[in-house]
Amino acid sequence: MTAPPVSADPATAPNLYLPDLMEVLEVQQHTADTKSVRLRFRNEIAAKRFSFRVGQFGIFSAFGSGEATFNICSSSTWKDYIEFCFRRTGMVTDALWEVDKDDTIGFRGPYGNGYPMEKWRRKHLIFLGGGIAMPPIRCAIWYALEHRDEYGEITIIYGARSTKDLVFADDLARWAQYDGVQVIRCVDPGGETPDWDGEVGFVPEVLKRADVRSDNSVALVVGPPIMIKLTMPLLTRMGLVDRDIYTSLESRMKCGVGKCGRCNCGPVYLCKEGPVFTLEQLKALPNDY
Amino acid sequence: MIEALRELARRLLAEERVRVVIGYGQSSPQGPVHPLFITRAEDAEQLVWNRQCFSNLTAYLTRKDVRALGPAAVVVKGCDERTITVLEKEAQLERERVFVVGMVCEGMGDPGLPKCQVCDRHRPRLADETLGEAVDREVPALERYAALEAFLARPAEQRMAYWQEELARCVKCYACRQVCPLCYCERCIVDKNRPAVIDTSATLKGNFAWHITRAFHLAGRCVACGECARVCPVGIDLTLLNQSLARAAEEAYGFRAGEDPRVEPLVGSWSPQDREDFIR
């Protein structure tokens, strides 16, 4: 048995549950039930102190309704604000849906491990996303584009149920303008409109028929479990090793700091050791997520 | 009786009339009696029947995982049997999918539980097969509600003070809800949050709101099996709350939950003649 850890001095230790207050700068509605919010710290000291790695998450408060966990979907290179994106689906997101410019939202974080952007340098990047899982990919894409010369070719395949369900459609268009960036948008069969100029099909199928550079590459796959399950083997067939295939897992969380006991998947606390895992790590995890 | 029970269970399983027999088991002769699920005829010998068979096993009849097993036989005492009537009336079970094994019961516990001392249903009446012999005796309502009566004799402030002390201990483990055969809601109102009606905190405020809700959602339904109070880890006597509603139902409408399968559920039906002496 290990010795009990040394205690902190409660008189000086901060209240870890107390969020920073943030001002809503802008709200953007993407689909019938998806919005993203741009936030700035109300307190300047908090703003100066703050930094994060892309892939990390925050715990956002709608006071009176509670807290919810979202990926910080802006790039860590953008200094004056952060962004998060949510789908209206529960008590907290109901309240966030009503939020407008100048309103106040609470924020704690950043939490979690984030993407190893350093490790990905000088590699080709493959981003595969589905539906509302665009935000956790978006932050990494912007980060890579802001450091364009450090990364190789970039392929982005993003699918949604229908043309109405694409989030960050503007960003998709902007990314396509960059050199060496291939953006493939797709919608599920039946979700297209007559003027749809993207692909029709599920992400794994589209990946199969796309011309994607797979040597010296890493892939980040985020989306619904079924998409991840079908996409991973394709990447393996393309020659990517398990260490180079990444995903970001979701879990219900309360504290964000490994105490509330809610987000473990087998021996791993998603809030501290996740949410980003390689396929190699994922294979070692029990079926508990 | 115990051999007859085991034999019946064996037969029901062997003839594939049911897939599971929900009865009582005991891990050691001195150990506590617990619910037991028998799915193979050869395991029927594990069934026990004695004065420690407190659980109301009908609580398992509405559970998804139990239903998934197929038609079930359930061992009931006279008091538990009433729940089956209520569940059927509320369309929560198909009576023909359940084989009810009635056990004549002389009371549980030693000395008997308070509910057993005023029991007028020693012999189940609606079971598919009833084991044992006993004669029921009439118990006047006055006797059945004696404990409640004594409590109500205290002044209101004292009653309030009593509940403040009792409910202060409640930690909201929801054992009272989970053990209740009639708390079968897929999602309990206390677990709903759009909007959150009841504080989930185990504060006095949240505890009052919860226990008012729990009791009242059982109004005209609770059959007084007393499981909620028996399993409460901190010993809150919830039967007083249930009884107040049961007595009002009996007094005002001559209604006892689960007593008569022909009578419509109390809350959900009405009569123009219903009394209203408290309404101006």
Next chain:
Amino acid sequence: MSQNNGFDPKIIAYVCNWCTYLGADLAGTNRLEYPASVRIIRLPCTGRIDFHLIVKAFESGADAVLVSGCHPGDCHYTAGNFHARRRWTLFRALLDVLGIEMDRIHFTWISAAEGRKWQEVVTEITEKTKALGPYRAYRRICEGGA
């Protein structure tokens, strides 16, 4: 009323949309004065007046609650008030065993034509609640913590 020390009770009135609300409205248009201590919350029918609302009223600091709707037989939805009547009969028994002060919960039928009855009922309940004083017992429950 010196013993009340200017105590202004908070009374929550849950009323049905079709009878009592109109009765209260009639009292207003007829300039029948009644105490301002009553806060009216309009619901479609007494059948919709969930018992949680009564609990919520006390949690929110009400000193008394009034529930009022159409007379039996007059329900806009045929039987909402009949259903409600049974529920209240039972609910009162539960509140009583808990030691809730029954003098603070009132039930009436007030039709759209009974502006005067509304005036009388509200006045009487206000006086009665004034005499009882603030509902401290329930406030203590709400401030009691864990």
Next chain:
Amino acid sequence: MSHAIRKEALRALVGSWLAEGKRVAGPVAVGPGRVLYQPLVSPERLLLDGFIRTVNSIKAFVFPRHEELYAYRFRGRQVELIDAPLPEEEQIVIGARPCDAAALPVLDHVFRWGTPDRSYERRRELTTVVTLACREYDDHCFCTSLDSGPRDERGSDVLLVEIDEETYEVVWLTSKGKDLFVRHTERADRKGTIGTGPKRKFDAAALERFLAENFESPVWETFALRCLGCGACAYDCPTCHCFDIVDEGDRHGGMRVRNWDSCQFALFTLHASGHNPRTAQAQRIRQRIYHKFRIYPDKFGDTLCTGCGNCSRGCPVHLGIRPVLEAISALERKPQSAPPKTP
């Protein structure tokens, strides 16, 4: 040589703590056969004998079932946050069992790793634990199966060990504990004695082996049908520490609070999206066992269980941890169909 206190003197000492205005809690009979920690108003109701252990656990004194984290007030479009005041009152818990006190250092790991939890720290500082070594055990006790025992000193500030029916040996383990007793003991030439504790009920090493390989195993289904899915086991447990964070208030403001929660509730891991990683009770029972005997040990090198048996004692259907571990132990003892491994 040892320090001793007569039982009547101990009761008087408790009385003097109360007279000084100290907050004292201890075992009190609440209804027939049910003993709970309750705040003491006088020393008379304090139970020192005749019970196995309290239904509720010591964790409530350092990790209350409901706690304000901070308050929020709406000010137009702005929000004002008011940090919760730190607890200030010292408290003495007397009559704890060693299996209860031992939970405190176990909880320390959780509340101290990474970001320390301030109010837990503060309560831990303010709490003094006076433990009664055990002389009696019941079928639910299994401390000895986890290398603990009836006089485990972990987490206690003072350990009282019965010398005879009238007297306790006083073993102070911390300066906090010593301060409480130092001028109130007599010298004694005898030491308190206790037995060896409850008989071993399962093999911890076998359990470890089993968990290493059996995340997917039919054993988890064994008790799933019987389990009612309530939180009695977790709430009576001294080491279970899962919690929920919710807002409670009105349109003017309110409080963000922390409440106990349990992995045995079906909604515990339910995502807002509707996805639930643990839809079946078998998965939830497995989670509780894994958390205690593999996940926590992997992280902190200790076990998230002290063998107190409270989960079984409080269980409406007599489950809890012990029956599950016994079932696992029995499986491990069965001869394997595979050829025996070479030593």
